[in-house]
Each structure stands twice: as structure tokens, then as C-alpha cells.
Amino acid sequence: MTDLFQYVPGNSPLHRMNPVTKIVLTVSVCAAAFLTDNLLVLLFLLVFDFMIGITAGAARKAFSVFRGLFRVSVFLFILQTLFVRRGNRLFWIVTDEGLLTAAAVVLRLLVVCLPLTLVLTVTRVSDIAGALVQVLRVPYPYAFTLTTAIRFIPQFMEEMSGIMEAQTARGVEFDTRNPIKKLGMLLPLCAPLLISSVRRTGATATAAEVRGFYLRTWESGCRKYGFGPVDLAAALICAALIAGAVLIP
Amino acid sequence: MIEIQSLTFRYEGADRDALRDVTLTVPDGAFLGIIGPAGAGKTTLAHAIGGIIPHAVRGDFYGAVRVNGSDTAETRLTDLSRMVGTVFQDVESQIISSVVEDELLYGLENFGVPRDEIEERLTFALEQVGIAPLRHRTVSSLSGGQRQKVAIASLVALRPGILVLDEPTGELDPFSSRQVFSLLRTLNREYGMTIVAVEQKIMLLCEFADRLAVLSEGRIAREGTVRQVLCDIRALEEIGVNCPRAALFSSLLAEKTGAEVPVCVNAEEAVEAARRVLG
Numbered sequence: 001m002t003d004l005f006q007y008v009p010g011n012s013p014l015h016r017m018n019p020v021t022k023i024v025l026t027v028s029v030c031a032a033a034f035l036t037d038n039l040l041v042l043l044f045l046l047v048f049d050f051m052i053g054i055t056a057g058a059a060r061k062a063f064s065v066f067r068g069l070f071r072v073s074v075f076l077f078i079l080q081t082l083f084v085r086r087g088n089r090l091f092w093i094v095t096d097e098g099l100l101t102a103a104a105v106v107l108r109l110l111v112v113c114l115p116l117t118l119v120l121t122v123t124r125v126s127d128i129a130g131a132l133v134q135v136l137r138v139p140y141p142y143a144f145t146l147t148t149a150i151r152f153i154p155q156f157m158e159e160m161s162g163i164m165e166a167q168t169a170r171g172v173e174f175d176t177r178n179p180i181k182k183l184g185m186l187l188p189l190c191a192p193l194l195i196s197s198v199r200r201t202g203a204t205a206t207a208a209e210v211r212g213f214y215l216r217t218w219e220s221g222c223r224k225y226g227f228g229p230v231d232l233a234a235a236l237i238c239a240a241l242i243a244g245a246v247l248i249p
Numbered sequence: 250m251i252e253i254q255s256l257t258f259r260y261e262g263a264d265r266d267a268l269r270d271v272t273l274t275v276p277d278g279a280f281l282g283i284i285g286p287a288g289a290g291k292t293t294l295a296h297a298i299g300g301i302i303p304h305a306v307r308g309d310f311y312g313a314v315r316v317n318g319s320d321t322a323e324t325r326l327t328d329l330s331r332m333v334g335t336v337f338q339d340v341e342s343q344i345i346s347s348v349v350e351d352e353l354l355y356g357l358e359n360f361g362v363p364r365d366e367i368e369e370r371l372t373f374a375l376e377q378v379g380i381a382p383l384r385h386r387t388v389s390s391l392s393g394g395q396r397q398k399v400a401i402a403s404l405v406a407l408r409p410g411i412l413v414l415d416e417p418t419g420e421l422d423p424f425s426s427r428q429v430f431s432l433l434r435t436l437n438r439e440y441g442m443t444i445v446a447v448e449q450k451i452m453l454l455c456e457f458a459d460r461l462a463v464l465s466e467g468r469i470a471r472e473g474t475v476r477q478v479l480c481d482i483r484a485l486e487e488i489g490v491n492c493p494r495a496a497l498f499s500s501l502l503a504e505k506t507g508a509e510v511p512v513c514v515n516a517e518e519a520v521e522a523a524r525r526v527l528g
Binding site for chain 2: 006007009124125126151154155200202203204205207208209210214215216220221222
């Protein structure tokens with residue numbers, strides 16, 4: 001799970017794409033998912049996500065995201081089915097509209113989560129910051145904050161699992177199957193995790209400052225983030241996705 | 250040059266001073282090793298030299314620390330870091346980027362190193378620290394020791410006039426520890442870089458450093474050349490510093506035979522002293 005947000009080096013078209021284009025592509029997929037209620041369009045977007053994953057050489061990661069979201073998806077599906085009371089009743093309190101809405105919500109969740117993970121798989125976090133600053137002229141402190149937050153996610157997950165292992169070694173039953181009991185055991189760990197996170201964030205800020213954080217401008221990066229044919233193709237795909245989501249009823 | 254005058258520092262909320270009336274001068278081009286038991290104030294002293302205290306750490310700061318004539322309390326941390334590079338004890342929090350190459354590039358880009366010089370500096374640092382094959386690896390895939398080397402390389406690439414390292418070999422095996430100290434000596438002798446290394450492995454300091462400062466309960470207990478500091482083994486042991494066996498041997502040899510035995514810092518010197526005294 002900790003490698004979910006890790007960059008995987010490669011030379012696929014997605015690796016070579018400008019980081020800004022990748023962000024635009026991600027946003028476009030998310031926007032298309034929210035603009036449509038058509039299940040077929042949502043299914044197409046999901047397939048499109050997997051195709052991106054395969055193109056990036058990260059098919060396994062795409063499936064692991066899918067697996068990770070499976071339980072949440074089932075929970076959401078059941079919840080939506082029970083709460084949406086419009087439409088024709090099929091059995092018990094379940095209606096046809098409830099089923100369709102639930103399916104749309106679950107598909108939307110999957111469609112949105114996959115590209116966010118994939119963009120981090122094919123892009124160095126520093127390139128995201130670099131491109132945001134250089135191409136979009138985002139002030140560096142904001143880009144740094146964003147990328148540091150992304151970089152810290154796996155670190156905090158590692159830290160949490162470290163704390164859990166330490167607690168397990170001292171007899172705490174984290175391997176219990178009772179989710180409520182597990183949650184009860186996890187909550188007290190939030191405070192030490194938060195404290196260590198704040199401490200680490202402070203130390204990282206100092207580390208950045210002693211290496212010239214405040215001197216960085218949009219011209220500082222030695223990598224140039226140009227646009228090429230692959231970016232043009234991606235832009236056309238983005239436009240097609242949005243248009244499809246809006247125009248297909 | 251580093252000049253510390255009557256420095257006293259107490260962390261916010263602490264009930265005792267971490268440093269008490271510390272006065273120390275480190276001339277340009279020196280290689281100073283700082284040793285002392287846990288809680289003696291070694292990290293605090295390293296942070297005070299790098300300007301992290303008082304800029305990034307809250308507390309009561311008295312006295313003065315001057316680096317190349319600039320008072321660290323009055324100079325911006327960014328400006329200080331052009332003169333002093335600091336390698337932290339907690340390597341995890343020092344690493345900013347997710348890829349090794351980016352980590353080294355970060356400081357080089359920020360400090361505006363000319364682009365045609367960047368590749369040379371990057372390659373030099375990676376090769377000297379022995380992590381050239383890791384250049385394109387993600388930091389998360391590295392071991393603790395490898396991460397420590399990356400942190401050191403990222404500062405070496407910047408080539409500051411003064412390099413302060415807080416336990417730079419804490420997570421390294423004996424071979425890598427020697428490799429890092431060999432590099433520090435190269436930087437010191439060939440590039441004239443002033444090195445201040447806080448280290449628990451006294452054997453390494455004795456072999457590579459020119460001078461030693463022994464800290465005890467926030468004060469400088471002893472300071473001088475390696476041999477000057479090691480000449481009073483008993484005092485060091487009382488402080489809680491493990492002395493090199495060669496120095497212990499020469500001290501015992503002198504005590505038991507009554508002969509005049511110079512302080513030995515390595516096995517070869519100890520063997521030579523034994524031959525001379527015992528015949």
C-alpha cells in the first residue's frame with residue numbers, strides 16, 4: 001500500500017508527457033466523470049483509466065488501486081441502493097433508479113481515484129513542482145507544499161505501520177477481524193502520529209531552508225518542461241473526453 | 250572561521266541549559282571532531298554553528314556565534330547556508346525529493362550554480378560518496394545507510410566553505426563510515442573545506458580529524474589536537490567517552506612501566522611504543 005504513490009521510472013509516452021499535461025488529463029478525466037450520469041460513458045472512462053495504466057507500465061498498480069477500493073465501493077453501493085428510493089421497486093426497498101445511481105457513484109469513485117494514483121506513478125514529484133512553477137508560474141512555496149504533502153503520504157503510512165507493528169509486538173491485537181475494535185485501537189495512535197508528523201514537517205522545512213528554499217524562483221530549475229506531440233494528443237483526448245461526457249445523454 | 254563566544258542555549262520549556270558558556274574557535278581549513286556522551290549538547294552545538302539555532306529552534310540564546318565574521322543570530326538562515334552546509338542527524342527529515350538525483354539537484358538549483366557546472370558537481374558528489382549507481386533510484390527504495398549517503402552527497406555537491414555533520418555515520422557500516430570520513434578528509438585537504446563532525450565513533454575521529462572537542466553537560470570539557478585530548482584518558486572516561494584502545498594501551502603502558510610513552514591513536518603506534526618500551 002505504501003508504494004501506491006511512488007514514482008516508477010520508465011520511458012512510456014506518459015512518462016515523457018509534460019507534467020502539466022498529465023495534471024490537465026487527470027482533471028479532465030475527473031471532470032468528465034462528474035459531468036456524466038451515463039453508465040456506459042463512466043465504464044468507458046474506467047477502461048480508459050486502465051489503458052493509461054497499461055500504457056504507463058503500471059497495470060498492476062491500477063489493479064491494486066481497484067482492489068484497495070473494492071470494499072469501499074461495495075459499502076457505497078449498498079448505501080446508495082438503500083437510500084435512493086426513487087424509481088420502480090425491484091425487490092424489498094431496492095429500486096431500479098437506486099441501483100443505477102449506486103453503480104454510477106461507484107464507477108465515478110473508481111474513475112476519479114485511478115488517474116490521481118497513476119499520475120504520481122509516471123511523474124517525479126519534483127517534476128510536478130518544477131512544471132507548476134515553470135509553466136504555470138505557481139509560486140514555489142505553494143508547489144513545494146503540494147509536492148511535500150504528496151511525498152509525505154507513504155512516509156506517514158510507513159510510520160503508522162511501524163507504530164502498529166511495535167504495538168503488536170507488545171500484545172495489541174491489531175490483527176483482529178472486528179473493524180470496530182480495530183478502529184478503537186487505531187484512534188489512540190493518531191496523536192503520536194500527528195505529533196511526529198508535525199515534528200518531521202518542521203525539520204523538513206528547515207532542511208529546505210538551509211538548501212536555499214527562499215532563493216528559488218521559476219527560473220531556478222535546470223530541467224525544461226516543453227510541450228511535444230504527445231502533449232497535443234493528450235490535449236485532444238482531454239477535449240474529446242469532456243465533449244463526450246457533456247454531449248452523450 | 251567559526252567563532253563561538255560564551256554561548257549558552259536552553260530549549261524552550263527545558264529545565265536546564267543544553268549548552269553552557271561554550272567558547273570555541275574553529276580556524277579555516279580545520280577538521281574538528283566533537284565527541285561526548287548522549288545529552289552533552291553535541292547536536293545543539295552543531296545546530297548553533299549552522300544557524301538552525303536560533304533561527305529554526307526556539308529557546309533562550311545568549312552569547313554569539315560568528316561564521317566568517319557574520320553573526321548567525323543576525324544573518325538570515327538562507328544566507329548562512331551559503332557558507333555552512335549542515336547534515337542533520339535525522340536523515341529522513343533532511344531528504345526533500347523522491348529521487349536521488351533530484352535531491353542533489355535541489356540545492357544546486359536553488360543556489361544558482363551555473364548549469365554547465367551542475368553535472369560535474371553532481372557526478373563528483375555521487376562518486377565520492379559511493380552512490381553513483383543509485384542516481385536514478387527513488388529514495389523510498391534505499392536503505393537507511395544509503396539515505397544517509399544521499400544526505401551527505403547533497404551537501405557535498407554544494408561545496409560550502411564549512412560542512413557541519415551531525416553523526417554522519419550513524420546508520421553506516423564500518424566500511425561506509427571510513428569511506429565517508431575519507432571523503433571528508435579529501436574535502437578538507439584538497440578543497441580547504443572546514444569540517445565539523447559530531448561523531449560517536451571516536452576511532453574515526455582520531456584517525457581523520459585534526460582537533461577534538463569533548464562536550465560534557467553542555468560545556469567544552471577538553472579541546473585541542475587529538476593527542477592533546479587523549480592524553481588524559483581517565484578524565485575522558487569519567488565524562489563517558491570511550492577512548493581508542495591504542496590510547497588506553499599507551500596510557501597503561503606509561504602507568505605500569507613508568508616510561509614516557511606518547512599517546513597512541515592507532516594499532517601501529519601502539520605496537521611501536523610497546524617495542525620501544527618493553528624491548
